[in-house]
Amino acid sequence: MKLLEELPQDPSRVIRDYFPITEDRQLDRIYSEYRLGAYLLRLVAATNRRLEAWLIELEGDLFERLYDDRANPDEKKTIFQELFGKENVMEYEVFKYKNDEKDNQNLAALYQEYHSRPRSTTQNFLICVFFTQVPPMISKRKGYLRKGWVIANHKEFIGSLKKAFEKKLQIEIENARDLLGTRETIDIAVKEIEQYVAKHAQIRSRFSETDFEGKDLQSHPEIFPPCMIYLFSEFEKTGRLIHAYRLQLGFFLKKIGMTVDEQLHYWFEKSVDNVGVRFEEFIRTSGYQIRHLYGLEGGKKDYNIPKCSTIATSYFCPFVHLAPNILGEFLTQNHLVKRKSIVPSQKQLERMISLSSSNPTLACSQYFPVVYGRSLYRNIAHPMQWTRYASKVEGLLEEKSSKLAEKKDKED
Ligand code: SF4
Structure with missing residues (x-):
């Protein structure tokens, strides 16, 4: 709650303080604590539409920041698969060989362009996503469209990733609704947090x-x-x-x-x-x-x-x-x-x-x-x-x- 409250004021500091760069074991503890808090907030958001809007917006922003600042390329690829579905994501090299595109000049040019950028080799990578998952990329003509796949630097997909994340969160909140009213202890805890969050979120919900x-x-x-x-x-x-x-x-x-x-x-x-x-x-x-x-x-x-x-x-x-x-x-x-x-x-x-x-x-x-x-x-x-x-x-x-x-x- 504290993390989400502070996020809009100073996102960089929040990421630094709450998700420090540290050894893996320590990080696991931080993320599992965060996941527990985040799940409780989903239950709270399930009680009221205003809180739902508030949570989706803030967690969407947090997701974008964490993706950019903390995830390494392997984690980023996993995020692509989790949000768009494994069958809709393909690594660039795999796409090239699977589709017999070794001589495609446009692909070669794309690869060339991406490699000429600074930090290209360590942090950036080209990735292919099936077009049905990223309609805004098609309408804005971002990336290279080939055989139904949109091929671009992973950074170009961040808007679509964030949208997919927010959609997934919305489904999670809807599913969390089923748990409400099943146990008194949960309902009491949710009610208490709802009152606290509502004070904060009400300000924003007046928009x-x-x-x-x-x-x-x-x-x-x-x-x-x-x-x-x-x-x-x-x-x-x-x-x-x-x-x-x-x-x-x-x-x-x-x-x-x-x-x-x-x-x-x-x-x-x-x-x-x-x-x-x-x-x-x-x-x-x-x-x-x-x-x-x-x-x-x-x-x-x-x-x-x-x-x-x-x-x-x-x-x-x-x-x-x-x-x-x-x-x-x-x-x-x-x-x-x-x-x-x-x-x-x-x-x-x-x-x-x-x-x-x-x-x-x-x-x-x-x-x-x-x-x-x-x-x-x-x-x-x-x-x-x-x-x-x-x-x-x-x-x-x-x-x-x-x-x-x-x-x-x-x-x-
Ligand atoms: S007119 Fe509006 S959009 Fe344009 S510079 Fe001024 S405040 Fe910004």
């Missing part, structure tokens, strides 16, 4: 920043970062947003305190696609995606807003996705600056526009003082950083929370 609780921030767009204000205004104006942008705005609204019911009503009422659709019908279709954001469907994960670098590649950042003339217009017309009667100077505009192509987060960081008249002590790397600073400037976040804000910035 909002604790220092923003009860502030009704969705009605204060003046503290929205440029990416979110752009999407928010677009949606208010047109009633439409493409899927990825709806997700981005949905993550944000959740984080600033909108409950799942509020979001369901918000998207239902504003979206033009819902004309003629009854609310019950909407809940069954689009409502699924919104409930998913809150970890109430699918993988039961408490999704966070992606950081700026991810938004730049997969979502929407005005500094990345708007053409220079449109960006210039947005930076001057944006209601943030209009509301404050601020007009960026020509020099400031030119600087931000020229920075946007090479360093969008720096351009965004330079926009902040233009809008709020206050400098940042750290450049923007995450939309919540903007939101927290802006809330402080706008008097929505008390000064006493500033320490927390600084800590959260570091976490972001």
Whole structure:
């Protein structure tokens, strides 16, 4: 419990402290203690969906860290087999000879490329996974697809491994449910731990920043970062947003305190696609995606807003996705600056526009003082950083929370 509580604050330290590099026997003891605790937590998670979402998310993160930091190549190969199934995993050399691919130039090139990387021989290895196990690798064209097998460096598979791990954990939690109510001693222990965990997990299950609780921030767009204000205004104006942008705005609204019911009503009422659709019908279709954001469907994960670098590649950042003339217009017309009667100077505009192509987060960081008249002590790397600073400037976040804000910035 302590380990999982500390993990989001400082994952590297947690791995160092709880899973030290030590002799094998010592390590066996550590892992078996961990397994006992982990099993008890599965029982606790089986009592309530919020705790289930919380546990799946944290253990997923822990799995990723341990895979990266602690497992040696042999252990990694075993993890592949356990999560994808032995029949769906094949070593590169075995694949080559079994399929008579010795003369395949693409495979040779892949091998060459992987061998030219630093640390390639000891820690990295090529591995083949049957395509049915890794659909995101196919859609993102990661690795080399040959005869139904995806061949790539093992590191490329980490996202799919983590997903498979989380799915397995979800099944384990479901199976653990069968044990509940069979023995009084177990039920008493589970109840006690549930109360303790719920105090911690409840904060996260509200899916909002604790220092923003009860502030009704969705009605204060003046503290929205440029990416979110752009999407928010677009949606208010047109009633439409493409899927990825709806997700981005949905993550944000959740984080600033909108409950799942509020979001369901918000998207239902504003979206033009819902004309003629009854609310019950909407809940069954689009409502699924919104409930998913809150970890109430699918993988039961408490999704966070992606950081700026991810938004730049997969979502929407005005500094990345708007053409220079449109960006210039947005930076001057944006209601943030209009509301404050601020007009960026020509020099400031030119600087931000020229920075946007090479360093969008720096351009965004330079926009902040233009809008709020206050400098940042750290450049923007995450939309919540903007939101927290802006809330402080706008008097929505008390000064006493500033320490927390600084800590959260570091976490972001
Ligand atoms: S740099 Fe980050 S916070 Fe700023 S607009 Fe882009 S994604 Fe949003």
